[in-house]
Amino acid sequence: MKFKFNKYSGQVSRTLLVLAIIILVAVVITYLIIKMAEKPPAPNPNPEPGVPQPVFSQTLGNIAFTFRNAVDMGNILRASESQSAGSWQKDMTTKERFIKVTIGAQNEGKENIQERSWDIGNIVDSEGRIYEPSEGYTINPWLPVDNGCQDLLKPAFDPTLCTKIYEVSKKSTGLKVYVITGQDNLPNNFSSDKVDTALIDLILK
Numbered sequence: 001m002k003f004k005f006n007k008y009s010g011q012v013s014r015t016l017l018v019l020a021i022i023i024l025v026a027v028v029i030t031y032l033i034i035k036m037a038e039k040p041p042a043p044n045p046n047p048e049p050g051v052p053q054p055v056f057s058q059t060l061g062n063i064a065f066t067f068r069n070a071v072d073m074g075n076i077l078r079a080s081e082s083q084s085a086g087s088w089q090k091d092m093t094t095k096e097r098f099i100k101v102t103i104g105a106q107n108e109g110k111e112n113i114q115e116r117s118w119d120i121g122n123i124v125d126s127e128g129r130i131y132e133p134s135e136g137y138t139i140n141p142w143l144p145v146d147n148g149c150q151d152l153l154k155p156a157f158d159p160t161l162c163t164k165i166y167e168v169s170k171k172s173t174g175l176k177v178y179v180i181t182g183q184d185n186l187p188n189n190f191s192s193d194k195v196d197t198a199l200i201d202l203i204l205k
Contacts, residue, residue, distance in 0.1 A: 058179055058198035062109030063118055063153065065179040068161060070202040073098040077165070082141035089141060098134075099123065099166045100142070101177055101202060104159030109185075113153040117190050118181040120149065123166050124199070126174030133164040175202040 056067040075097055079089040092098075103120045107113050123131040148160035168175070176199040182190030189195065 054201035054203075055199065056201060058200055059108070060118075060179065060181045060196045060198055061183075061185040062107055063113060063181050063185060064106045064108050064159075065120075065198070065200060066104045066106070066159060067200050067202065068104050068159075069100075069102040070175070070204050071100045072204045073100055073165075077139075077142050079141075083143070083145055092138065092142070094167050096167055096169050099131075099168045099175070099202075099204065100163065101166065102161055102163045103177065103179060103200065104161055105148075105153060105179075106159040107153035107155050107157065110155050112155070113185045114187045115152045116150050116187045117185050118150060118153070118179075119190075120162050120164055121178035121180050121197070123168060123175055123177050123202070125168075125172035125176075127172070129169065129172060131166045131168045131172075133166050139165055175204070176200060177202055 058065045075094050077092040077098055079091050082089055101120065101123070105118055120133075122133070125131075142165060144161070144163050147163050149162035149164070151160050153160060178197050179200055180190070180195050180197050182188065182192075183194045183196055
């Protein structure tokens with residue numbers, strides 16, 4: 001028995017297939033139109049704060065300050081490690097720890113920046129505790145002989161290195177040091193406390 005192809009049935013099948021495709025395309029287009037018409041989600045009013053990145057250089061006026069070194073020297077500055085090691089020199093001790101910090105200062109301008117126009121200042125920790133640099137003849141033996149703090153800065157010369165030693169609590173973390181210059185890099189402003197300041201992060205060795 002021969003199978004007779006029903007031409008009408010074939011046309012109906014093709015018509016249904018075309019209709020199904022048209023309906024599917026219409027549904028997809030409708031969905032896309034609805035999605036595009038939706039308002040974007042409102043921004044989070046309390047976004048998660050990003051992790052702050054450490055800052056190892058700051059520019060104040062024409063002076064570029066850069067982190068060079070920070071050493072945890074423990075609780076003893078040994079006489080044998082001083083610049084003037086002699087029989088009279090004694091160890092210096094603290095109940096906490098000594099931190100030795102070196103910062104470079106470079107003149108990026110076109111004219112000299114006079115001496116006593118800049119310096120490095122106090123250390124501050126993550127809790128806001130402030131530590132002043134140790135100064136005077138008692139600490140000088142452990143500072144470089146050619147220490148350049150507040151020296152004249154000539155244009156485009158290699159950075160001048162300034163080193164200071166601080167007594168800092170063993171509990172303190174997240175240490176930063178202030179860099180300072182008189183406004184417009186002028187010594188008169190520096191001496192009269194008309195200054196610009198910034199913070200540089202320290203990485204201890």
